[in-house]
Amino acid sequence: MKKASLKDIANLLNMSKTTVSFVLNGKGDQMKISKSTQEKVMEAAKRLNYQPNQLARSLSSGKTNTIGLVIPNIGDIFYAEIARAMEKKAHKQGYNIMYCSSEEDPKREAQLINMLKARQVDGLIIAPTKLDKTEILHLKKENYPFVLIDRHFPKLDTNFVITDNKVGMHKAVDFLIKKGYKKIAFICVQNYLEVIRQRFEGYKSALRDNGIRFSNKLVKEIDYFTLEQDIHEKLYDMLSSNREIEALVFATNFLCTAGLAALKKIGLNIPKDIAVATFDDRALFQLMNPGISAVAQPTQLIGEKALEVLLDEINSEDKNPQKQKITLEPNFIIRDSQ
Amino acid sequence: MKKASLKDIANLLNMSKTTVSFVLNGKGDQMKISKSTQEKVMEAAKRLNYQPNQLARSLSSGKTNTIGLVIPNIGDIFYAEIARAMEKKAHKQGYNIMYCSSEEDPKREAQLINMLKARQVDGLIIAPTKLDKTEILHLKKENYPFVLIDRHFPKLDTNFVITDNKVGMHKAVDFLIKKGYKKIAFICVQNYLEVIRQRFEGYKSALRDNGIRFSNKLVKEIDYFTLEQDIHEKLYDMLSSNREIEALVFATNFLCTAGLAALKKIGLNIPKDIAVATFDDRALFQLMNPGISAVAQPTQLIGEKALEVLLDEINSEDKNPQKQKITLEPNFIIRDSQ
DNA sequence: CTGTTAGCGCTTTCAC
């Protein structure tokens, strides 16, 4: 049997589509449609198993009640958690999320954004992959509602929800120092993004606040593409030429996992031989032995806030409302790695 | 500036929408539209930054080129990998995936399926949460194209792509036994699905094949909703009251991660004090120390196959084609946890 | 080669 449409049920009941539409949209009373008519409509709808066609509805109303989410990688638990929190909240407000994973590919990201726009999503939430702003500038120019998460462009006036990378790293390093560690090395990636730069700032400021002199020798930049090997070499060199290094702070979770593997190979014991802390928490760090202390970002809050900001903008009367710039504070989770 | 529509560019060029539509859809040559006209159209489209409205297009054509994917949990890497493989393949064929996570809630699942249908997705791929078949029966009755993954209903004639759970678990347990372990406990969830039942079968058949007597005492059912706590208590009870248990086999990856955390708290060393193996692999299990041996499902294949089957059905001339039932064989990956 | 026209299924204004 073919799917029933508004028209079908109108025909069946010898009424107009208008009436049926009103009733089905709960505007029956408001439009003063008689109880009996309303009942007939509801009954027929149920009997025909009527399901409104969202496409038609959206085309007509100009609203899809869908928001698009573009993240670099669904497989990454960090983004998965954000997505989940967002979805839950969205659902409560009658919105659906359309997730897309750009797989860290800027081209794919651009495609996805366009696909979502073509599908007329009411707004976008994006964790941009690259420093390439063109796509974002486009959205801005078109006045398309969107909010950036995780990463943002300091010079652009856009909505964003990020975590305070500097503060997070400061917390970690400060804690180590208070624990008595003084020679603390900072391990990061080469050619780093804004995010990493801020973490670096946090590292330096923690040293400064505690009266410890910063030394460039304690900073190691690792090549992302030969991660495992490079980190092993650099750590080995640094640790054997500089016996006094007491702690390692990693700028990202993947650096930490690679670094831990390297330490294991080198034969160093945590925390006996060397202390460790990292930015970005992972289930792994909790399960490991010893547990690795980590700066955890408030993923749930990020997801919820981002959605909130977006819906604010979507539902705003103001055509071009003030952009909301939200920076959340991360937590340092203390485990047994120092 | 308002978004440009087909009509806008037709008006601008003093042509009909038809012509413009044909050109923009690449049917220009086929419709023998003059080169000059085509160029004019393309140029205007570019200049106006024309982006077709998919809603309108789909409403008119009856095709959305979107397929809906309903999984129990995006946060689960198992589904994330399936989704990713599927997405990649879909993209190549010009389809988009709309992911939805039911959060293991049957009500939510039903809602999502209906939402996706309302959005006129061309087909559905579903990892059903529960044993309640009503939603699935509905789809079947309506002849809506869909394929089940991961879990299925043996008695229903539907497309599905699953892995052979029994064989997978048999491989794991058999390996442990061959390694010399005899007292092997099976840890699963309460109220389990068909999937778990099959894994349980695999466990029992491996014991049987090796002449080991099955004991109910070695089976622990954990409450999904208080996982962490419950698994800790039950493992603690079991292991302290039954010192001879030599190995733990987990029925799912989340049971295993929770179980490992519990073992760590209890203070047991793997594999010295106790051996471990699990169904479902995760990156985590490889990174950990020791690496955890695991039955790996061919997630990528599942994703690709499921999509293939679905597209077959969608594009089939036959209104009610033969259902494809695909069972893939999992691998047991040996690491250092025994 | 290009234009006219009738939908797709729904919303909503205006009229009776």
Place this chain on the structure above:
DNA sequence: GTGAAAGCGCTAACAG
């Protein structure tokens, strides 16, 4: 209280 009719933006059969 209810209906007619104009659109939303696009496709595609048909006409010329």
